[in-house]
Amino acid sequence: MALIAVENLTKSYKTFKRKEGLKGAFINLFKREYEFVQAVDNISFHVESGEILGYIGPNGAGKSTTIKILTGILTPTAGEVAVNGLVPYKRRQQHVKNIGVVFGQRTQLWWDIAVIEAFTLLRDIYEVSKTDFQAQLKKFDEVLGIGPLLHIPVRKLSLGQRVRCDIAASLLHNPPVVFLDEPTIGLDVAVKSNIREFIKEMNASLGTTMILTTHDLSDIEYLCQRSLIIDQGKIIFDGDLQQAKDELARQRKIQVDLYERVDIDSIRDQLKVAELEFAGQNDYSLTISFNKDEISAIDIIQKILDLLHPRDIKIEEPTIETVVKEIYEKRSL
Amino acid sequence: MVYLRKFWTRFRIYTRFSKIRFIDRLSYRAHFFLVLTEYLLIIIVNYFLWKAILADGRTIRGYALEDMVTYVAVAGVFRFIINELSGGISREMSGQYHSGELIMNLLKPVSYQLYIYFRAFGGILFQMLFRGATVLTIWALLVGLTPPDSAATFIVSLALGILIYAGIAFLVGLTTFHIENNAGVLFATTASIELLSGTLIPLVMFPGWVVSILDYLPFKMIFYIPIQIYLGQLGVQEIVSALIVQAIWAFILSIAGFLLFKTSVRKLTIQGG
Amino acid sequence: MVMPRIFFYGKIYLRYFGQYFKGRLAYRSDILIQMVFALSTQITSLVFIVIIFNHIPDINGWSYGEILFIYGFAQISIALFSMFFSNLIQLGRFYILDGNFDRVLLRPLPPLFQIIIERLDIGSFSTLAMGVGALLYAAAKLDMSLSAVECLIFFGLVLSATLIFAGLVLILVSLTFWIKDPTGALAWPLMTVREFAKYPITIYTPALQVFLSWILPLAFTSFYPATLFLGREDYVLYVYLTPVIALLIWGLGILVWNLGLRRYESSGS
Numbered sequence: 014m015a016l017i018a019v020e021n022l023t024k025s026y027k028t029f030k031r032k033e034g035l036k037g038a039f040i041n042l043f044k045r046e047y048e049f050v051q052a053v054d055n056i057s058f059h060v061e062s063g064e065i066l067g068y069i070g071p072n073g074a075g076k077s078t079t080i081k082i083l084t085g086i087l088t089p090t091a092g093e094v095a096v097n098g099l100v101p102y103k104r105r106q107q108h109v110k111n112i113g114v115v116f117g118q119r120t121q122l123w124w125d126i127a128v129i130e131a132f133t134l135l136r137d138i139y140e141v142s143k144t145d146f147q148a149q150l151k152k153f154d155e156v157l158g159i160g161p162l163l164h165i166p167v168r169k170l171s172l173g174q175r176v177r178c179d180i181a182a183s184l185l186h187n188p189p190v191v192f193l194d195e196p197t198i199g200l201d202v203a204v205k206s207n208i209r210e211f212i213k214e215m216n217a218s219l220g221t222t223m224i225l226t227t228h229d230l231s232d233i234e235y236l237c238q239r240s241l242i243i244d245q246g247k248i249i250f251d252g253d254l255q256q257a258k259d260e261l262a263r264q265r266k267i268q269v270d271l272y273e274r275v276d277i278d279s280i281r282d283q284l285k286v287a288e289l290e291f292a293g294q295n296d297y298s299l300t301i302s303f304n305k306d307e308i309s310a311i312d313i314i315q316k317i318l319d320l321l322h323p324r325d326i327k328i329e330e331p332t333i334e335t336v337v338k339e340i341y342e343k344r345s346l
Numbered sequence: 347m348v349y350l351r352k353f354w355t356r357f358r359i360y361t362r363f364s365k366i367r368f369i370d371r372l373s374y375r376a377h378f379f380l381v382l383t384e385y386l387l388i389i390i391v392n393y394f395l396w397k398a399i400l401a402d403g404r405t406i407r408g409y410a411l412e413d414m415v416t417y418v419a420v421a422g423v424f425r426f427i428i429n430e431l432s433g434g435i436s437r438e439m440s441g442q443y444h445s446g447e448l449i450m451n452l453l454k455p456v457s458y459q460l461y462i463y464f465r466a467f468g469g470i471l472f473q474m475l476f477r478g479a480t481v482l483t484i485w486a487l488l489v490g491l492t493p494p495d496s497a498a499t500f501i502v503s504l505a506l507g508i509l510i511y512a513g514i515a516f517l518v519g520l521t522t523f524h525i526e527n528n529a530g531v532l533f534a535t536t537a538s539i540e541l542l543s544g545t546l547i548p549l550v551m552f553p554g555w556v557v558s559i560l561d562y563l564p565f566k567m568i569f570y571i572p573i574q575i576y577l578g579q580l581g582v583q584e585i586v587s588a589l590i591v592q593a594i595w596a597f598i599l600s601i602a603g604f605l606l607f608k609t610s611v612r613k614l615t616i617q618g619g
Numbered sequence: 620m621v622m623p624r625i626f627f628y629g630k631i632y633l634r635y636f637g638q639y640f641k642g643r644l645a646y647r648s649d650i651l652i653q654m655v656f657a658l659s660t661q662i663t664s665l666v667f668i669v670i671i672f673n674h675i676p677d678i679n680g681w682s683y684g685e686i687l688f689i690y691g692f693a694q695i696s697i698a699l700f701s702m703f704f705s706n707l708i709q710l711g712r713f714y715i716l717d718g719n720f721d722r723v724l725l726r727p728l729p730p731l732f733q734i735i736i737e738r739l740d741i742g743s744f745s746t747l748a749m750g751v752g753a754l755l756y757a758a759a760k761l762d763m764s765l766s767a768v769e770c771l772i773f774f775g776l777v778l779s780a781t782l783i784f785a786g787l788v789l790i791l792v793s794l795t796f797w798i799k800d801p802t803g804a805l806a807w808p809l810m811t812v813r814e815f816a817k818y819p820i821t822i823y824t825p826a827l828q829v830f831l832s833w834i835l836p837l838a839f840t841s842f843y844p845a846t847l848f849l850g851r852e853d854y855v856l857y858v859y860l861t862p863v864i865a866l867l868i869w870g871l872g873i874l875v876w877n878l879g880l881r882r883y884e885s886s887g888s
Contacts, residue, residue, distance in 0.1 A: 026886065086724045088884045102884060110727040121722055125642030137634050138728060140627075166642075380804045384811045391814045398679040398822035399671055406674045530652040537659030546663055547670055 015059035016190065016222050017083065022092035024053040024078050052078040054246035055092070062189070065216050065223045067233040067240035067254070069337065075246040076226055080192055083224070084114055097189055110139060113183030113221075117195040121179055122167045128178050129163040132185060139186035146185065153181040156214050157207070173204035180208065184215060193225045197232055209235050230254075230333040242340055250340050258336045263306055266329040269299040269317055284316055363461055364468030367434065371472040382477055386484065389422035393489065407550045413577055416492045419485040420576060421545040424569050426473040427508060428545070431515045432536045434466035439519030440528055452611065459603055462519070463512055470508065495578030499585055503572040506592035511539065511568045513599025520603070523610040544570035564595040628732065635736040643741060653742020657701065661694065661746045664817055665753060679822045685849050686818065687757035693817045693841030694750030696780035701743035704785040706734055708806050711795035720883065731789075731876055763848060776844035776858070779865040783840050784813065786868030789876060796879030809835075816841045832857075839864045 027047050053075040060066050070076040081087040082094060085101035085108045094101060101108045114121070122131040136146045154160040157177045162170060170178065176196060183191055193212065197205045213236060215221055225236060233240055233254060242250035250257065274297065284301070301313060310328055317323060396414040400406065409417070439462065442448040451458055485491055494500040518535050521528040540546055542565035549560055549570045560566050571588050574580050580588060643650060668690060672683040681689075714720040714734065723730045758765075765773065791806050798805070816837040820828050831838045843857035 081721070084725060086721055086884065105724065106727050106729070109725050112725075114725050116722075119718065119722070121725075123638065123642065125646075126638050130638055130641065134634055134638055137631060138726060377804055380807055383808050387808060387811045388814060391818075394822050394824075394827075395667075395678075395818060398818075399675060401679065404675065406671075527648055527652060530648075530655040533652070533656045533659040537663060541663055541666060546667055551670055551674060553670075553673065 016062040016064075016097065017060040017224075018093070018095045019059070019079075019083075020057050020093040022053055022056050022079070022082065022094060023051070023090050024075075024082060024087065025090050026050045026052055051246045053082070053089070053243075056243070056246070056248045057092075058241060058248065058251060060222060060224070062222055063216070063220045064239060065212070065225060065236050067237035068224055068226045068243070069230070069233065069240055070243035074243045076243055077194070079243070080194060080224070080226060084112060084192055085109060110186065111188050111190065113186070113188040113191040115176075115179050115183045115191070115193045115196050117176060117179075117193075117198040120167060120175055121182060122175075124168045125166060127164050127166050128159070128170070131167060131178075132163075132182060135182055135185050141186050145187070149181075149185055149187065152218075153184070156211050157181060173200050173207075176200065176204075176208060177211070180211065184219070184221070187219065188221070190222045190224070193223060193227075195227055196225070197227065197229055205229075205232075212236060230337065234333050242337065244341060254333055254336060257340070258331060258333060263304050265303055265305050265310060265331070267301045267303075267310060267313055267317075268327045268329065269301065269321070269323045270325040270327075271297045271299060272322060272324055273297070275299075275321060280320060283320060284313065359456065360460055360464040363464040364471065367465045367468035368472050371469055378476070382480060385422055385425060385477070386481055388425070389418050389481070389485065392418040392422070407548070408579075409548055409551070412492070415489055416577065417548065417573060419482060419489075419491055420573055421569070423474075423478040423481050424545055424573075425540065426477050427470055428511065428536065428539060428543075430469040430473050431466055431508070431511050432518075432532060432539075434469045435462055435512060435515035436519040436528075436532050436535075438462065438465070439516070440522035440532075443522045449614075459516060459600075459607055462516065466512060466515075492577070494576040496575065496585075499589070500572060500576045503575050503585075503589060503592060506589065506596050507543075507568045507572050509596040510564050510592065510599060511543075513596060513603055514539070514564070514568075516603040517599065517606065520606050520610055523614060539565060539568065542566070543568040544573065548573075564599065567592045567595050628728075631728065632736055636739065639739050640741075650741050653740065654745040655742075657698075657740070657742045658745045658749065661697070661749065664814070665690065665694075665749065679819060681819050681821075682761075684757045684760035687753050688761065688763075688849060689819060689842055689845045690817050691750050691752075691754030691757055692777070692780070692845040693813070694746060694753060695777055696784060696840050697813060698743045698747035698750055699777070699781040700784045700788070701740045702747065703739065703781075704735060704788065705740045705743075706736075706738040707785070707788050707792050709738070710734065710792045711799070711805065715795060715883070716799070730880065731873070758848075761849070765848070769848070773848065776847070776861055779862040780840040780844055782865040783836060783861075783868050786865065786872040787835065787837075789872035790868070793872065793875040793879045796882050813837055813840070818842075836864050836868070 027049055056075075056079070068076060068079070078087065082089050083096060083101060085105035088102040096108065097111045099108045099111070122128070123134070126134075132146075132150070135141075136143075141149075157180070159174075159177055159181055162174050162178060165174075167175065167178070180193075180196065196212070197208055200208065209232060212223065212225075216223055223236075225232065227233060238253055240250070240252070240254045241248055277299070280299075301317075303310075303313060314326060317326065393415065396418060397411060400409070400411040400414060403410070439448070442451065448458070451461065454461075482491060514535070518528070518532060521531050525531065542549075542560060542563070544566060549557060549566055552560070567588075571580075571592060575585060575588070668683075668686055671678070672686070676682070678686060710720075714723065720730075723733045726733060757763075787809060788806055791809055795805060812835060815823070815827075815831055820831050820838045820842050823831065828838070832843075839857070839861050843854050844861045846854040847858040
């Protein structure tokens, strides 16, 4: 059985249209026009135990609404949700004992007290035994290096240190599911990779199932075998984004830097590819776009070398961003 | 003539600061009514207290119930002014000091003290035109209100009282340069001023030794003198001398603020904040 | 796990309490400022009473000692409220508007319990001391001597009085689930209306007395329970009603809170 099962989940909000200005404010007092917003529109998915699931979507797509329902903060309008066999919003207090939640932008710890004090307080709240607690702390220290941070008040931690402590705090009671909401936001590259490493390590050693929402697609690239993309309340992609990159992004680019200006039309005839143009203003740089199903990069490079004396050749790989962009565009067509 | 015009242009610049604060205060509507209710409730409690205290025609040091009916209402409205000045001068200054806005304001070609004063005056104008007028109208209809004995002298005396408190509030605000968190000083002075300026109890009811000490301090000049003029308790000669003393206090406190601000800023610029 | 839940909550409360103190000790000057603040808002009414009784023997048939006793009782319940329940006032702004309520919902403890225990107002210690001082002085002046049982009843009544005020605040702040209240201003007028409860309610008009007894039952937070110790027979029934009112108000408060919570869960804001 799947650890998380979401069936036909729908959440709609009733919001009232606020009229602008003084006159509008007056009208609002007496007559309110309501409109329904479908934040989540009939979505279904399953997450198996031990998975790291990437959950992507633009702001307002329904991403945080889904997470709020899964964590028990929100009740859905329709559909069914089960996490660890519990319906989150029906037995919230019991449910939240089995999950961990990290918000990258906001700490879950208490501002004024030292990290270790916060941890022991959480230990008491989640009723973790002393031996389990010590074992968890030791493990976190090995991977995250939080040992030196334990006696510092939370307010004095840097953002990276704080996020590390927050992730550790969410895992103290060893929950089977952890929700990570933008855990790497605002962090520098070194700290980011440290945190990704930790997430991967905890997933591997504890078998913790993780749901990761992020704007940084390199997090997804590094951590997630499977991703969901949500847009306007609907799931528009469910699968491996790496694989999707190969499947969807068929358009590739080769950039050729030259010593001298060449006749672009004659090269186009020789190469028999659709797109060919001079990039930049100096006319010494040639960009060749092609569909990788029609012609391979090797063929193009070979022909270029036959025809010209390039100074440099670069092949541009599609980024995961372009893939996601393409998925959105495909949907809007 | 040239000086007069120059003065007028400068004055116009400062009134713009008043206008900004005035408009700013206008924009919180829900807040407006809540504060109004709160102050009205305090006036009502005080009214019932005095009604019980001065029942059966009892008087204390010449104050009968009909005097106190007006006294509590005017005092209640004056608390708006005290609040506006402690918030708009003292708290504003420490807020600006900690946010760094104060330093930015020093770079402008205006006097910081006058800038702060005029902003607060804009707030006071708002308090008087909207909250004060509303409270007094409600009170006049509900319980009754004696009009001032001499409106013109009362207004002059009230303006001087406001200027004296503005001077004190500015000095309290200056403590922000020297104390890490001056909120305690602020709370304590605001509470003392409410008590010692007579907004709670007519000062004459205090024990004799307190009254004679208060004669040498500026606090009674803030509210007690104006309300005495309002109630017609002072003779012409007393009024004239009271107004002169008020003016002297207003001048002394503003000059003290001016000089201490200079030394505080010098300390700030030497230490680099 | 075998441990009964009540002990668990008691333990958590004490742990939060301890952590809060440790955290606050880092800002010793803040505690001082809180004390000055609490004192400066509450001391004026004491000064008022002291000065007035220099001139008159009684107010509405109530002697200096009696008025001080009622005042002291009110002050103690106000101070205890501020100390243990004043974080409720933060619901609108800090919790709902700033998004901290989600964090509360994600912990395996009842949300109301969490909000109450997350912050204590240590500064109210100053007003508590003031209230106790006034009460003891009044008791001495009235030649009051209390038996052990009467002391127990006294503490029971102080507790009920505190709970009544806290319950009223709970009802009011629970409305922020429906009404956006960014400044937390909804509870302000209530903080002012309790000034009415510092004095014998006989000084007010009958309509106001009914209002303070049955609509906004603030008279039960000071005047009615205090009369038991002043030997006034007329209000005995009201004295025994005090704990009942406390239970009713809390019942109503929890009801409104739960309705608000359900609304929050379906709207997410």
